[in-house]
Amino acid sequence: MKILLLVVAVIFVVGVMLYNTLVSRRNQCDNILASIDALFKKRFNLIPNLVTLMKESMQYEKDLIEKVTRLRTKAMQPNLTPEQKMAIADELTRPLQGLMMAVENYPQLRANEQIMQLMRTLNEVEEQIAAARRAYNQAVTDYNNAREMFPSSLIANWFNFAPKPLFEIPETERKEMNIKELLNG
Amino acid sequence: MLIKSSDLLDFYYKRLYPELQKLEQERLEVRKRLIFIFVVIGVTALFYLVNYHDGAAIYGTFIITVTSGGFAYFWLSSDYRRRFKDRIFRQLIAKIDPSLQYDPDGLIPYTLFKQSELFVDAVDSYKGSDLIQGKIGKTPLMFSYLDVKKKRNHSRQNNSRIGVFVGTFIVTEFHKNFHHTVKVYPDLAEKYLGVAGSWFQGSESEKVVRMDSPAFEKEFKVIADDPVEAHYLLTPNIMEKVVQLRKRADAPIYLSFCHNKLFIAVLNGENWFKVPVFESLFRMNVVKQYIQSLGLVFGIVEELHLNRRIWSKA
Numbered sequence: 001m002k003i004l005l006l007v008v009a010v011i012f013v014v015g016v017m018l019y020n021t022l023v024s025r026r027n028q029c030d031n032i033l034a035s036i037d038a039l040f041k042k043r044f045n046l047i048p049n050l051v052t053l054m055k056e057s058m059q060y061e062k063d064l065i066e067k068v069t070r071l072r073t074k075a076m077q078p079n080l081t082p083e084q085k086m087a088i089a090d091e092l093t094r095p096l097q098g099l100m101m102a103v104e105n106y107p108q109l110r111a112n113e114q115i116m117q118l119m120r121t122l123n124e125v126e127e128q129i130a131a132a133r134r135a136y137n138q139a140v141t142d143y144n145n146a147r148e149m150f151p152s153s154l155i156a157n158w159f160n161f162a163p164k165p166l167f168e169i170p171e172t173e174r175k176e177m178n179i180k181e182l183l184n185g
Numbered sequence: 186m187l188i189k190s191s192d193l194l195d196f197y198y199k200r201l202y203p204e205l206q207k208l209e210q211e212r213l214e215v216r217k218r219l220i221f222i223f224v225v226i227g228v229t230a231l232f233y234l235v236n237y238h239d240g241a242a243i244y245g246t247f248i249i250t251v252t253s254g255g256f257a258y259f260w261l262s263s264d265y266r267r268r269f270k271d272r273i274f275r276q277l278i279a280k281i282d283p284s285l286q287y288d289p290d291g292l293i294p295y296t297l298f299k300q301s302e303l304f305v306d307a308v309d310s311y312k313g314s315d316l317i318q319g320k321i322g323k324t325p326l327m328f329s330y331l332d333v334k335k336k337r338n339h340s341r342q343n344n345s346r347i348g349v350f351v352g353t354f355i356v357t358e359f360h361k362n363f364h365h366t367v368k369v370y371p372d373l374a375e376k377y378l379g380v381a382g383s384w385f386q387g388s389e390s391e392k393v394v395r396m397d398s399p400a401f402e403k404e405f406k407v408i409a410d411d412p413v414e415a416h417y418l419l420t421p422n423i424m425e426k427v428v429q430l431r432k433r434a435d436a437p438i439y440l441s442f443c444h445n446k447l448f449i450a451v452l453n454g455e456n457w458f459k460v461p462v463f464e465s466l467f468r469m470n471v472v473k474q475y476i477q478s479l480g481l482v483f484g485i486v487e488e489l490h491l492n493r494r495i496w497s498k499a
Contacts, residue, residue: 035411035413128417131416131417132416132417134397135412135415138397138416
């Protein structure tokens, strides 16, 4: 009888530990997702200033400026799912980088310290977003592994720990951007 | 590397070789004296042990022999070693970059060692030498040999010390803004136990952050409060370069990003700038090793793109 009680106690303790591991890994994913959200907001707050400063001088990039402004407004809508936010953010990356690279053709913009500082900050935020995506994907991989591996898979199925999807890293983030050379100069 | 290795080779033959010839004469003289002193100490110890060979006498003789041998070594070779450092290291470092400063007796200040948060043991002895500092491009860099020890235990009977860190300690400025400390330690669990080690690592602490580079994860473990910041500082490029650095240094490597600085501790267990006393100075290997070690440290700035100023921290 004592042995049986001991076995049940050990199984219970192990079960609690596995449950807690799954919860902490799920929370880790949610925390990083919240960080990504905060970084998106930081990015959106920078765009109006940058657009205002660039609009005057950039004659041939009106389409890019318009696209960036439109996507920013779209991304600021309430009640968007994380997947939708991520999709709009991906869509915004390319025109935003295009806009930053176009500065190369406008010496008066390159000489403007306010614009260059804004671009440095934006570049920093872009890199933070890329890092947050990597951190999220790693956290999701750890979480999904835990929920699929035995014996934690038993607990995961019992308590309905749903799998989480990985974010696709856009091709633009994998490449070394020319913008770095522009800012470095 | 700030200067081509072919230029350094040229410099070796033109400038360093004549100096090495003079120093080699001095080294042979020092070696001769040291051998004589060692023989005298050895014969005296042997004579003593023939007459008194109980346990306490053997132990006492051993301690006195080693201490007097060590004292003789440092006393007789100190002038030669100082001249070697002045004539060879100083010239070599000035050749690499004239703005670099070399102080044979200098060391990384204890406050900086402590600031790195890499080694948290209570330190009992903090020594070092061969401080080199200056700027590589826009990036300030300083490094020295450090020999840091702590007491083995706190009992009064046992005052022996064990090493906390023995090797090369590098401090440089990091070009990105960050708010939390990120520390990188050698990962012995995952390296030797594989998947079981990574499971153990995961259960060890909440602060362990798993990175997205298998090669890096195999060698290192990352401790950070914020996983996003850890990924921001440790980009795929930096992780790849840190793995390469660890291979080239052939020693455990510790990194710490804190107080806007990057601290790198190479636990190589010896001074890279040790002056040879019992080895011929004409062996190309001697100078080659110094050049390689300097190249390894100065190369960090280039390899990790620390001179890039593309973030808001201008």
